[in-house]
Amino acid sequence: MRAAVIGSGIGGLTAAIALRAGNVPVQVYERATTLAEIGAGVSLGANGFRILASLGLGDRIRSVSANLRRIEFHHWRTGEIFCQHPMGDWYEERFGGPFLGIHRADFHHVLLAAFDGTPQLNHHCTTVEETPDAVRMTFSNGRTIDADVVIGADGVNSAVRDDDTAPVFSRMTCYRGLVPTDRIPGGDTLDLTFFLGPNRHLVAYPVRDGSLINFVAYVPGTEWTQESWHTRSDPASAVAAFEGWTPQVTAMLAAAPEVGRWALYDREPLRRWSTPRVTLLGDAAHPMLPHAGQGTNQALEDAAVLAACFPDFARYEQIRKPRTRQIQLGARANAACFQVPEGRPTTDRNARLTTLPETVAWIHGHNPLDLP
Template sequence: MQNDIVHPSRGLGRMRIAVVGAGIGGLATAIGLQKCGHSVSVHEQAAALTEVGAGIVLAPNSQRLLAGAFGIVVSGTVRPSALHLRRWQDGSTISRQLLGAEASARFRADYVTLHRADLIDALAAGVQPGTLHLAQRTIAVRQDDDGVEVDFENGESLRADLVVAADGNRSLVAAAVGVPTVPRASGYAAYRGLASPDLIEELGDDHTAWLGPDRHFVHYPVSGGRFLNFVAIVPSPRDEPESWSSAGDIGDARAHFADWDPRVRRILACTDSVGLWGLYDRPVHDVLHAGRTVLVGDAAHPVLPFFAQGASMALEDAAVLSSLLGRATPENLADRLAAYSAARVPRVRKVQQVSYRNATMFHLADGPEQQARDARLGTPGAGDPLRDNDWLYGYDARDEAAVALARNS
């Protein structure tokens, strides 16, 4: 078996950087670092970047980064008319906050829904030719004062000035450099699927969440309106896998919502297959780097999907990290990585906390607490997702990076 040392092409880059994982965070980080002139390679264990996953949301805080920071345009995005919260049993409106032009004007970017595969395709097309290396499963990482060496299952190795761990919630890279990566179960799992676009005409193009006792149901159009994406959150005491490609039982999914509004049941009746994804996160560490290894996305801070910010946090990570490393050299690398951790940890902790809060708020049993929640969310000026989330949607990761650079200079 070969055990050659394979270096990323030096090109004109100031540092050799290897990214492990070709998901949203890994690819976006690679694009940002290449724009800074670094020599970057991306190493993905899968043999192909297939259409894995389902719908995701990009709120204005991440949507503005795609074109602004990374120069990426994604096909098939949909701009929902509103964020619509409904009652589980009869579909009555709890609150409906207009998005569209209002959100775009307020936050200088759109609130969009899309298929994860469309975003991955666009990001993969955005890295330089020869950057992406598939079928390279990482099996070992060793670092010293001068660099990091990564070994792959196929017998190849590489040495780089910096390794970016973008390999998910159970990151092998993070574990190898001493960062604990033991996920904590939320007690919930998500059935994910795609239904007929015919339902969009009936249900509208809102990003809709139906709230009910101990579970909720979300749907919105993706792929330019060719599919209605749905996510059904249910209690799960079992250790469900986290994989985007894990299959679920459509009969079980339907049973969980058998007494819900007929429109929810109709969505589940219009599909024959669903994925089943266990929902896990873990507390955010005080620092997101160790030596010459830095963590992004789920490898750094997995977030429960009850706030629709997982992909957005990965894109923010990529923007902040690539900005901070724009003029970095091996000599000042440690300071720049410390600045990245200082910038990102408070924000991702807050997002994680809100996600946990929603896990409780969305799933209240019918009764006084639920009635108080509905009244609060339905009162004009209260529970306004745009006003309440100014801190979230109005945030620009590039501004955060500029402040961190100023402190670091």
């Protein structure tokens, strides 16, 4: 049975690797014309890592990542730590895998090597037509290609997704960037670090074995609506958005050689992901806001369950949809939690953060390879 994967991101490549491990012939089609080094950091939890370990990639992923030793929450103006929890060895023992910070490009290189082949580049899928015997894909370069089954891993604006609802704008944008660790005051002490303030927050963590700090700075607003990895902004704009914040934040933003900026979108949970010959994974199936740190991890879980259930797409969807829906909606709620006004709302939020390890245990401790 010939499988086609649309999209060579982390979820699409992992699905292709897992399917090949099960002796399924698979080809990957990618809209980009080159595999350039784009993106910034990715947080990889135990639930995602165990998928990679099951494919024999655990050691390789560890070697290009930073193992995060703790999580800290800081006051936006003073920089004072008001809540922290251990990670590192404690997290790995508790949840069965590490919590890593990894550059997306490094992650992608590991997966491309494991795929042992080059995705078909310059193949932007525009339509998918299913017949009783095959699926016909049409690409913007003029080609039409048939496969037995098609897996849409082509993101929030998926062409494979059979749904006419529009992406939902969160009324929030983010600045993202990478800064050499030695250019940030106290940069070598940063692990998974949150700076929480009214109406905005910043998350930072090391990647590339600690030599770089990845940051994501979230601000409200509707004037910026572009959603693209390639969109750039002036670092001075990011600094201005966090005027009055602790110097560690403003110095981090000012030291960025370049800053990406994009608007944050998700979609309402889908009622149906699959037909007998077509299914979805990752952001194509359940695009979620980044406030749970689970977009990449859920795509990895999808890939593993899809390969285990293949070609029974109905079973795959039945297993995955309830979990991804809960995380997807929870990610929406987290944005408000991180950006509450000062006073009683902050006090209540900070109290909830003291129980964070137990609150997220159902996410990080989950093993999608234990199929029902």
